Amino acid sequence: MTVRTRFAPSPTGYLHIGGARTALFNFLFARHHGGQYLLRIEDTDRARSTPEAVRQILDSLEWLGLSPDEPPVMQTAQEARHAEVARQLLAEGKAYQCFCTPEELAEMRETAMKEGRPPRYDGRWRDRDPAEAPAGVKPVIRIKAPRGGETVIRDLVQGEVRVQNTELDDMIILRSDGTPTYLHAVVVDDHDMAITHVIRGDDHLTNTFRQVMVYDAMGWRRPHFAHIPLIHGADGAKLSKRHGAVGALEFRDQGFLPEAVCNYLLRLGWGHGDEEFVPRDRAIALFDLKDVGRAASRMDYAKLTHLNAQYLRQMDADAVTGRVLEILRRQGPLPHGAATTIRALMPDIQPRARTLLEAASMCGFAIASIPLTFEPKAQAQLNDEAKARLLDLAEFLSEAPWERADLDKWLRDYAEVKEMKLGAVAQPLRAALTGSTQSPPIDAVLFALGRDEALARMRAAAGA
RNA sequence: GUCCCCAUCGUCUAGAGGCCUAGGACACCAGCCUUUCACGUUGGUAACACGGGUUCGAAUCCCGUUGGGGACGCCA
Numbered sequence: 001m002t003v004r005t006r007f008a009p010s011p012t013g014y015l016h017i018g019g020a021r022t023a024l025f026n027f028l029f030a031r032h033h034g035g036q037y038l039l040r041i042e043d044t045d046r047a048r049s050t051p052e053a054v055r056q057i058l059d060s061l062e063w064l065g066l067s068p069d070e071p072p073v074m075q076t077a078q079e080a081r082h083a084e085v086a087r088q089l090l091a092e093g094k095a096y097q098c099f100c101t102p103e104e105l106a107e108m109r110e111t112a113m114k115e116g117r118p119p120r121y122d123g124r125w126r127d128r129d130p131a132e133a134p135a136g137v138k139p140v141i142r143i144k145a146p147r148g149g150e151t152v153i154r155d156l157v158q159g160e161v162r163v164q165n166t167e168l169d170d171m172i173i174l175r176s177d178g179t180p181t182y183l184h185a186v187v188v189d190d191h192d193m194a195i196t197h198v199i200r201g202d203d204h205l206t207n208t209f210r211q212v213m214v215y216d217a218m219g220w221r222r223p224h225f226a227h228i229p230l231i232h233g234a235d236g237a238k239l240s241k242r243h244g245a246v247g248a249l250e251f252r253d254q255g256f257l258p259e260a261v262c263n264y265l266l267r268l269g270w271g272h273g274d275e276e277f278v279p280r281d282r283a284i285a286l287f288d289l290k291d292v293g294r295a296a297s298r299m300d301y302a303k304l305t306h307l308n309a310q311y312l313r314q315m316d317a318d319a320v321t322g323r324v325l326e327i328l329r330r331q332g333p334l335p336h337g338a339a340t341t342i343r344a345l346m347p348d349i350q351p352r353a354r355t356l357l358e359a360a361s362m363c364g365f366a367i368a369s370i371p372l373t374f375e376p377k378a379q380a381q382l383n384d385e386a387k388a389r390l391l392d393l394a395e396f397l398s399e400a401p402w403e404r405a406d407l408d409k410w411l412r413d414y415a416e417v418k419e420m421k422l423g424a425v426a427q428p429l430r431a432a433l434t435g436s437t438q439s440p441p442i443d444a445v446l447f448a449l450g451r452d453e454a455l456a457r458m459r460a461a462a463g464a
Numbered sequence: 465g466u467c468c469c470c471a472u473c474g475u476c477u478a479g480a481g482g483c484c485u486a487g488g489a490c491a492c493c494a495g496c497c498u499u500u501c502a503c504g505u506u507g508g509u510a511a512c513a514c515g516g517g518u519u520c521g522a523a524u525c526c527c528g529u530u531g532g533g534g535a536c537g538c539c540a
Binding site for chain 1: 465466467468469470471474475476477478487488489490498499500501502503504532533534535536537538539540
């Protein structure tokens with residue numbers, strides 16, 4: 001049987017990083033086994049589901065390279081089928097109508113809690129004749145939970161987990177308005193979609209015992225389950241906005257590469273020896289649920305950033321240039337020749353930048369125009385002596401062949417002739433050319449800027 | 465409250481009874497490299513939550529404690 005997995009988010013908000021990892025694991029598992037990876041939008045909560053959220057989830061997955069192999073299944077589109085299954089169970093006596101009001105149920109939970117019992121429905125309509133139904137109450141359909149014994153699931157990550165059936169109650173599968181509940185819809189859809197492996201967050205682990213009731217009542221074969229641990233914020237609490245970026249697209253906007261995000265997410269909870277750098281193909285080859293840990297992990301932005309730097313470094317320079325240009329363009333129109341200058345700089349930017357945003361920021365000086373804005377430290381470099389030196393140096397360099405290696409040599413020669421340390425020449429020059437005390441190597445900067453612009457900046461900084 | 469899950473450096477992890485004086489990565493500190501900043505490189509600080517067992521031998525197995533997380537909805 002071919003492996004089929006699915007990622008099943010509910011469109012009530014943006015796709016956060018935890019969901020992204022669940023999608024990734026589903027994707028990797030399916031790919032590893034040559035199977036299919038699907039997407040189902042769980043929009044049965046009509047009040048909270050929005051088309052914008054659906055759009056964002058799709059966009060997020062696309063950015064991450066985790067688009068599904070088949071068109072997404074919208075859960076609400078299957079409602080007739082969900083109801084049909086519920087009615088079948090009702091007809092077979094495996095489910096029944098319950099006429100309790102929400103108030104009645106709330107009260108039931110409250111007293112149970114107060115008396116130290118688990119808050120469960122007491123099954124008061126399980127064997128009662130529907131003819132006794134109070135007038136005006138629309139019933140829900142509840143499934144008959146097993147009485148006595150225990151339910152066991154063999155989870156591919158969590159191992160064997162068992163629960164006493166007294167912990168389960170007759171859960172609602174069809175609401176009084178005829179729509180299915182999540183616990184019911186999930187099972188019907190997973191069955192109908194022929195899902196073989198349900199890989200999801202371990203917050204669903206205890207719910208699995210309820211879902212299993214539907215599989216068993218319908219006589220359906222249960223899929224394999226794999227409940228992966230959740231991701232927490234740096235403080236160990238559930239991941240939320242206050243922990244910084246959590247939305248998948250936020251990472252994109254902060255200049256992270258999808259490859260790096262996926263690699264980082266993979267390493268959160270999954271390991272293969274000492275391997276840290278695991279690009280997609282390698283991940284597909286290695287991924288196995290048995291290597292997924294059971295403990296929750298914490299989001300560490302520093303490590304993500306480091307991984308991102310590695311991916312950025314090995315990326316094609318033209319590609320990075322393109323991305324940097326995009327970012328820069330958003331901040332304003334680019335001067336003529338910006339693309340050429342930045343492309344020339346790129347090999348020296350890549351090992352220095354950790355994100356695309358940093359890379360763009362490092363290229364800022366390249367698209368600046370005279371007069372440059374000088375950082376205080378750079379300004380301090382430009383004292384009278386330095387200014388005079390810059391004019392002299394500009395004169396000297398005007399004769400130089402404009403190639404990097406030559407520029408480097410000419411600078412060294414200049415320093416030697418003037419009996420100066422190279423740094424004493426380079427730092428004021430750096431300030432003059434970039435407005436900063438930090439930049440790519442000065443010969444690279446000179447070369448990228450081009451003779452005219454470089455000399456002009458030197459003379460401008462000298463106040464000439 | 466009840467049930468379920470979890471527990472190795474600050475963080476992510478390796479570790480499936482002797483290979484562990486507990487390894488790697490990020491972060492941090494120091495040195496080297498160097499025209500700045502990075503990259504690179506060398507070294508360093510730093511962990512088996514606690515208590516009982518089992519065993520010749522336990523980070524690894526069992527029990528308990530503590531601590532964390534999750535689930536208990538006509539939400540998903």
